[in-house]
Amino acid sequence: MIDILEAVDDPLEKASCDKNRAVCDGEGECITFDLWESLNEEIRKFLKGISLKNLADKKKLKDQGLSPVSIIKPKV
Numbered sequence: 264m265i266d267i268l269e270a271v272d273d274p275l276e277k278a279s280c281d282k283n284r285a286v287c288d289g290e291g292e293c294i295t296f297d298l299w300e301s302l303n304e305e306i307r308k309f310l311k312g313i314s315l316k317n318l319a320d321k322k323k324l325k326d327q328g329l330s331p332v333s334i335i336k337p338k339v
Contacts, residue, residue, distance in 0.1 A: 265310040
């Protein structure tokens with residue numbers, strides 16, 4: 264899914280620094296910088312583990328009234 268989303272959507276970094284905010288001096292890294300970077304990486308990992316086929320299969324099962332299995336791969 265990540266390839267598709269990156270091709271047709273805005274950048275995936277939904278949680279990021281906003282140097283234009285009044286509370287940010289725009290210099291250096293704020294105290295939450297690493298937090299946002301880690302969150303963005305987890306989002307990317309999650310989306311890399313989901314394929315278009317996963318989504319289609321899940322939708323098909325839901326339409327049939329069946330309970331879909333999780334599309335999230337367990338961490339190894």
